[in-house]
Amino acid sequence: MAALNGKYVLEQRLGGGGMAEVFLAKTVGAEGFSRTVAVKRVLAGFSDNPMFATMFVAEAQLSAKLQHPNVVSVVDFDRDSEGRLFLVMELVEGTDLDGLMQTGMLPLAAIVAITIDVLRGLGYAHDLGVTHDGVRGLVHRDVSPHNVLLSWEGAVKVSDFGIAKARTASDATASVMIKGKPAYMSPEQANGEALDGRSDLFAVGVMLWEMLCGRPLFAGNTTQETLARLMFAPIPTPRQMRADLPADLERVVMGLLARERTQRYPNAEAAIADLVMCGDN
Structure with missing residues (x-):
């Protein structure tokens, strides 16, 4: 060729x-x-x-x-x-998180480690400093298991910032188009509101919940059903699904999954700190 x-x-x-x-x-x-x-x-x-x-x-x-x-x-x-x-x-030679989740329940330590690495990558993008062209941070907007790549050597990498939008001073509060996978988007993204890094944290919360519980959280048979569950359905706590899970880990999950973004973790670093504590216990 x-x-x-x-x-x-x-x-x-x-x-x-x-x-x-x-x-x-x-x-x-x-x-x-x-x-x-x-x-x-x-x-x-x-x-x-x-x-x-x-x-x-x-x-x-x-x-x-x-x-x-x-x-x-x-x-x-x-x-x-x-x-x-x-x-x-x-090239990341390995699999994606979706493929890994299809193999069955993952060890708790692996789930925590993967989530921490995903948050580290996202937190870095969210915290990018101001550059000559005014970029002051990137929101991924499409975080999902398909966009988390895992190498055979154990590296975890977030891929495809293809619909990420630079938050410049001129558009930081502007409304944006709804993009991303409905089962992992935040309520504010589904509503077409302006986004910040906390929207990505919600998606990480969905992935963490699904890794811990072994089933989809919001995914329905249609986009409309999925969005209805995302916006209105009660969110079961992980320990309702698995009583063996640590209470402190459940608190992290629900802190990421708060529907009101002001009730969510303020940034990736705060969530990482609590997850590290979970891993140490």
């Missing part, structure tokens, strides 16, 4: 969505240098859409700012010979 822009050989399609597909690829370098990477390439037609192209370019620019052990790093961005936009990312 011809190398993409003379630099990347696409070897295997790994998956895709409605707007882009992801490939396993290898770099083509001098003296036989090679590195395995993941290439996210926009489907034909979308790259010519000015609105989509702007969104995708923004994704690349924002993602490139994220350099953290618990965030998938972006290494390149370009257009191919057909004009299609593509993003080159580090």
Whole structure:
């Protein structure tokens, strides 16, 4: 197969969505240098859409700012010979959290460790300092088990900040489009309100609840049913589902899952501190 822009050989399609597909690829370098990477390439037609192209370019620019052990790093961005936009990312060889959860109940220590690492990656993005272009923090907006990657070596990385939105001084209070997976979005996201990092914390709370309880929390048969459960259904405490769970861990879960964001953990660091205490007990 011809190398993409003379630099990347696409070897295997790994998956895709409605707007882009992801490939396993290898770099083509001098003296036989090679590195395995993941290439996210926009489907034909979308790259010519000015609105989509702007969104995708923004994704690349924002993602490139994220350099953290618990965030998938972006290494390149370009257009191919057909004009299609593509993003080159580090390849995480392993599985995603959804796949791991499908294998059955996870050990409590592993659940706590995974959640702490996810929060570390998100907290880093939320706390990005002001840069020359006014970026003062990124909200992921689409945290879910599919976007948490786990390497065979045990690394945990948050992927796909593709719909993340930089909170600039001009739009920090602006309403935003509803994006993300309904079963993991926060109530304020479902309502189309302006978001901050606490919205991502709610999604982490849903994942933590599901890892502990071994079943979906809000997911219904339709989007409407899922959103109705998200907004109005009573949230069972983890110990209602599993009496063996520690009370302090349950408090962390419910602190992440508060429907009113002012009642949630204020930031990822606060939740991490309590989870570390749970792990030590």
